[in-house]
Amino acid sequence: MVxxxxxxxxxxxxxxxxxxxxxxxxxLSGKGRVSxxxxxxIRSHAAELGYVPSQAGRALRTGRSGVLGLVLPDIANPLFxxxxxxxxxxASAAGYGVLIADSRxxxxxxxxxxxxxxxxxxxxxxxxxxxxxxxxxxxCPVAVIDTASTPGNTVAADxxxxxxxxxxxxxxxGHKQILIIGNNHExxxxxxxxGGIRAGLQPGMRSETLWVERLENETGAxxxxxxxxxxxxxxxxxxxxxxxxxxxxxxxxQQEGISVPADVSVTGFDDLIWSPVVTPSLTTxxxxxxTIAEIAVSALVDRINENGTREGVMVTAETERVxxxxxxxxxxxxxxxxxxxxxxxxx
Amino acid sequence: MVxxxxxxxxxxxxxxxxxxxxxxxxxLSGKGRVSxxxxxxIRSHAAELGYVPSQAGRALRTGRSGVLGLVLPDIANPLFxxxxxxxxxxASAAGYGVLIADSRxxxxxxxxxxxxxxxxxxxxxxxxxxxxxxxxxxxCPVAVIDTASTPGNTVAADxxxxxxxxxxxxxxxGHKQILIIGNNHExxxxxxxxGGIRAGLQPGMRSETLWVERLENETGAxxxxxxxxxxxxxxxxxxxxxxxxxxxxxxxxQQEGISVPADVSVTGFDDLIWSPVVTPSLTTxxxxxxTIAEIAVSALVDRINENGTREGVMVTAETERVxxxxxxxxxxxxxxxxxxxxxxxxx
DNA sequence: CTGAAAGCGCTTACAG
DNA sequence: CTGAAAGCGCTTACAG
Numbered sequence: 025m026v027x028x029x030x031x032x033x034x035x036x037x038x039x040x041x042x043x044x045x046x047x048x049x050x051x052l053s054g055k056g057r058v059s060x061x062x063x064x065x066i067r068s069h070a071a072e073l074g075y076v077p078s079q080a081g082r083a084l085r086t087g088r089s090g091v092l093g094l095v096l097p098d099i100a101n102p103l104f105x106x107x108x109x110x111x112x113x114x115a116s117a118a119g120y121g122v123l124i125a126d127s128r129x130x131x132x133x134x135x136x137x138x139x140x141x142x143x144x145x146x147x148x149x150x151x152x153x154x155x156x157x158x159x160x161x162x163x164c165p166v167a168v169i170d171t172a173s174t175p176g177n178t179v180a181a182d183x184x185x186x187x188x189x190x191x192x193x194x195x196x197x198g199h200k201q202i203l204i205i206g207n208n209h210e211x212x213x214x215x216x217x218x219g220g221i222r223a224g225l226q227p228g229m230r231s232e233t234l235w236v237e238r239l240e241n242e243t244g245a246x247x248x249x250x251x252x253x254x255x256x257x258x259x260x261x262x263x264x265x266x267x268x269x270x271x272x273x274x275x276x277x278q279q280e281g282i283s284v285p286a287d288v289s290v291t292g293f294d295d296l297i298w299s300p301v302v303t304p305s306l307t308t309x310x311x312x313x314x315t316i317a318e319i320a321v322s323a324l325v326d327r328i329n330e331n332g333t334r335e336g337v338m339v340t341a342e343t344e345r346v347x348x349x350x351x352x353x354x355x356x357x358x359x360x361x362x363x364x365x366x367x368x369x370x371x
Numbered sequence: 372m373v374x375x376x377x378x379x380x381x382x383x384x385x386x387x388x389x390x391x392x393x394x395x396x397x398x399l400s401g402k403g404r405v406s407x408x409x410x411x412x413i414r415s416h417a418a419e420l421g422y423v424p425s426q427a428g429r430a431l432r433t434g435r436s437g438v439l440g441l442v443l444p445d446i447a448n449p450l451f452x453x454x455x456x457x458x459x460x461x462a463s464a465a466g467y468g469v470l471i472a473d474s475r476x477x478x479x480x481x482x483x484x485x486x487x488x489x490x491x492x493x494x495x496x497x498x499x500x501x502x503x504x505x506x507x508x509x510x511c512p513v514a515v516i517d518t519a520s521t522p523g524n525t526v527a528a529d530x531x532x533x534x535x536x537x538x539x540x541x542x543x544x545g546h547k548q549i550l551i552i553g554n555n556h557e558x559x560x561x562x563x564x565x566g567g568i569r570a571g572l573q574p575g576m577r578s579e580t581l582w583v584e585r586l587e588n589e590t591g592a593x594x595x596x597x598x599x600x601x602x603x604x605x606x607x608x609x610x611x612x613x614x615x616x617x618x619x620x621x622x623x624x625q626q627e628g629i630s631v632p633a634d635v636s637v638t639g640f641d642d643l644i645w646s647p648v649v650t651p652s653l654t655t656x657x658x659x660x661x662t663i664a665e666i667a668v669s670a671l672v673d674r675i676n677e678n679g680t681r682e683g684v685m686v687t688a689e690t691e692r693v694x695x696x697x698x699x700x701x702x703x704x705x706x707x708x709x710x711x712x713x714x715x716x717x718x
Numbered sequence: 719c720t721g722a723a724a725g726c727g728c729t730t731a732c733a734g
Numbered sequence: 735c736t737g738a739a740a741g742c743g744c745t746t747a748c749a750g
Contacts, residue, residue: 031510033743044721049745056746057719079492080436081743083427084726091470091491102644104452112473121491123438123468126459144438144468145426163378248650268645271618275649278625297449298615298645302622303595380727391737396729403730404735428727431742 032073033081041069052077083145091121092324093141093149098128102268102296107169110317111150118325120147127154148324150317165327167320171212177343179319181311183213183293186348187220189309190263190291193350195226198359199261199289202231203254205273206265209235214265217293221263232259236269249273252280260288260359267292267299270306274355285357295351304354315346379420380428388416399424430492438468439671440488440496445475449615449643454516457664458497465672467494474501495671497664512674514667518559524690526666528658530560530640533695534567536656537610537638540697542573545706546608546636549578550601552620553612556582561612564640568610579606583616596620599627607635607706614639614646617653621702632704642698651701662693 034052038045043062050056051066052075058066083089092115096104108124115122125141127134134154141149148165167178174180194202204221206214222231236249251262251273262277264270270292277284284290284304292299295310381399385392390409397403398413399422405413430436439462443451455471462469472488474481481501488496495512514525521527541549551568553561569578583596598609598620609624611617617639624631631637631651639646642657 034745035743045743046722046745047720049743050720053745059719062719076490078431078743079490080427080430080434081726082745084425084431084728084742085744085746087726089427094471101452102449104455105448108451108455108471109473109475112471116487121470121487123470124441124455124459126456128456140463140468143423143426268648271645272648272650275622275625275651278622279630279650281628283626298618301615301619303619303626304622381729382727392727393729393738394736397736400729406735409735425727428742429729431726431744432728432730434742 032070032075033078037066037070037073037075040073041066088147088328089145090119091123091144091146092321093123093125093138093144093146095125095127095134095137095141095149095151097134097152097154098126103294105297106294106311106313107152107317110313111321113314114317114321118321120321120325147328150320150324165324167324169316169320171216172343172345173216174212174343178323179316179344179346181316181348182345183216183348184220184223185345186293186309186311186350187217187222188224189220189348189350190293191221191224191226191229193307193352193356194261194263194289194291194359195224195229197261197289197356200229200359201257201259202229202261202263203251203259204231204233204263204265205236205249205269206233207236207269209237217265231263249276251276252282255282255288261356262288262290264290264292267294267296267306267308270308270355271298271302274302274304274306284355287360289356289359291356299351300353307353307356308351309348310351311348312346319344319346379417379422380425384413384417384420384422387420388413435494435675436492437466438470438491438493439668440470440472440485440491440493442472442474442481442484442488442496442498444481444499444501445473450641452644453641453658453660454499454664457660458668460661461664461668465668467668467672494675497667497671512671514671516663516667518563519690519692520563521559521690525670526663526691526693528663528695529692530563530695531567531570532692533640533656533658533697534564534569535571536567536695536697537640538568538571538573538576540654540699540703541608541610541636541638542571542576544608544636544703547576547706548604548606549576549608549610550598550606551578551580551610551612552583552596552616553580554583554616556584564612578610596623598623599629602629602635608703609635609637611637611639614641614643614653614655617655617702618645618649621649621651621653631702634707636703636706638703646698647700654700654703655698656695657698658695659693666691666693 034045034048038048047058048066051058051063052070079090094108094111112122123141123144123146125137127137131154142163146164150167150169152169169180170177171180171183204218206218208214218233225231238247262273264273270290274284274290277288282288292306292308295308299306299308381392381395385395394405395413398405398410399417426437441455441458459469470488470491470493472484474484478501489510493511497514497516499516516527517524518527518530551565553565555561565580572578585594609620611620617637621631621637624635629635639653639655642655646653646655
């Protein structure tokens with residue numbers, strides 16, 4: 025016995041209309057030559073019956089599943105919703121479904137995740153790689169989203185330029201001493217962002233970088249960064265390399281009684297969900313995820329179409345850079361002249 | 372011409388070993404009766420060739436795609452990473468892939484998203500419904516994750532009990548006046564949480580509920596909630612119905628110079644990514660997403676297996692409730708006796 | 719413009 | 735214990 029599909033299939037439509045399945049298929053796909061009248065008749069009948077083409081049949085025949093894989097270093101990453109949403113939207117528009125795979129845990133999990141997707145027969149995949157991982161060619165087209173500094177990537181936000189935007193913004197506000205706050209000095213993305221900030225400093229400005237590898241201590245409470253001390257040392261701007269760090273900096277400063285943006289400025293990266301919601305709302309730099317996703321997906325789709333034999337190739341040699349956009353909100357303001365704090369407050 | 376698959380198929384293994392495809396299939400699946408020796412031989416040869424079974428072939432034959440759909444009201448929701456990760460993990464363990472679909476936008480988008488998944492041939496789907504949406508039976512098994520108060524759901528965190536945990540915690544700290552902060556009074560989840568808090572109040576305690584429908588104003592900056600005023604009115608505990616609201620409350624209070632937890636306590640729900648990271652870290656209540664996902668997926672898998680004809684049925688009549696866990700961090704502390712603020716500070 | 723037929727890769731009764 | 739054969743639903747050259 026062979027299992028039943030619930031809905032009608034091409035054959036049912038064909039018999040019921042007294043035509044061949046080939047004609048039905050052609051009429052529905054619009055490919056072969058079928059008379060206008062017949063096309064009309066077939067399509068309306070199919071719609072009436074609620075015909076849904078079988079992906080399995082189509083996939084078996086064409087060798088294409090119509091599904092793209094999305095591999096993420098850690099789905100728990102707060103940036104994930106934006107990535108997933110953008111990729112799903114772009115893929116959907118291109119007629120593809122999106123299968124997710126989480127490569128959480130050790131680095132081998134990434135390979136396993138990729139393999140799982142290959143086994144499911146994806147036509148291609150978008151990979152946001154772990155730290156400094158190199159993707160060993162999977163057996164299907166791959167688009168990597170990381171940062172332009174990593175060779176072989178397909179598309180990435182221009183994190184370096186984003187850093188420059190932050191630096192220019194802070195320079196314009198008169199800040200001289202910038203504390204850059206990151207949490208992972210092996211991350212290409214964070215290094216690019218930090219590099220961009222440093223490169224964008226004007227003469228007379230200086231920066232220092234604080235890498236805080238751990239976000240929480242054993243009790244599950246955040247570790248302090250000692251930012252009040254830094255403020256006392258003369259830093260007036262805290263440029264976090266992600267909005268999570270920025271949030272952490274913001275709340276720590278507030279808790280210490282240092283006012284943002286009156287006393288010091290705080291900026292982030294990514295425009296995550298909470299950034300507009302906190303008080304003061306967070307100045308940050310936003311990736312254009314929709315564009316990035318569209319580029320990644322269309323690169324993938326192009327490769328899938330040109331490439332009958334599903335070779336596993338990196339999609340591009342040159343990374344396409346998508347500019348980041350500065351979002352100025354309330355957490356950044358004019359720098360307070362150093363050491364004159366008390367006088368100004370007495371005005 | 373028919374398109375080529377890259378890897379070997381059953382037929383290649385069969386010819387190369389001089390046996391039939393049926394035997395290879397049986398040996399690999401362990402179903403039919405095949406001698407130990409042959410099984411061994413076939414398996415090692417298949418492994419050597421790097422054989423990956425074609426999902427399309429299998430799906431066409433069995434009528435099962437081996438894929439589950441995941442429909443979310445809005446992927447941008449900060450809770451999404453946890454849900455997706457848990458569902459992917461549970462599905463993966465059960466041998467299923469997960470196809471995502473975002474039903475962002477209007478309510479009809481949810482139906483479209485469901486249809487898209489049906490077209491892709493998912494064997495079942497997990498739906499986290501929009502506000503008060505009723506899922507009109509899709510043509511495959513469906514598991515709904517919402518809240519136990521909604522009839523027809525499959526599994527849900529016990530939001531009501533979570534609310535009681537918060538109330539008990541605050542009662543134990545001596546708080547008398549609780550301000551409940553929500554952002555969507557049509558949300559079943561939020562209503563349950565609020566109801567639980569109210570039900571858990573001890574004699575002598577009172578609560579008031581503040582619904583803030585909008586999170587941001589036109590400029591993209593957060594609207595103030597006026598919490599300082601509420602604190603002056605005597606509220607010593609701010610129980611937000613989600614961690615995003617809690618974060619908002621926390622930063623607003625800090626900005627107003629009200630110290631947390633010294634002056635007032637703040638609690639949230641969900642234990643989102645930033646909760647342990649902010650200063651003070653956030654007391655909250657956590658869902659057991661892994662358990663919820665496991666229950667949802669196994670309910671789905673059971674229904675798929677018993678149900679040859681892919682009928683679209685709600686998976687359960689009675690919702691299974693999974694307890695929530697109180698996570699006590701630094702944002703909640705003993706209540707300050709009302710009106711004695713200044714005296715105490717002078718000690 | 720329309721149809722008959724092959725075949726994608728797999729699994730499953732059934733026969734030997 | 736092993737194999738021959740049918741068939742899941744589709745698309746695509748090819749013949750008419």
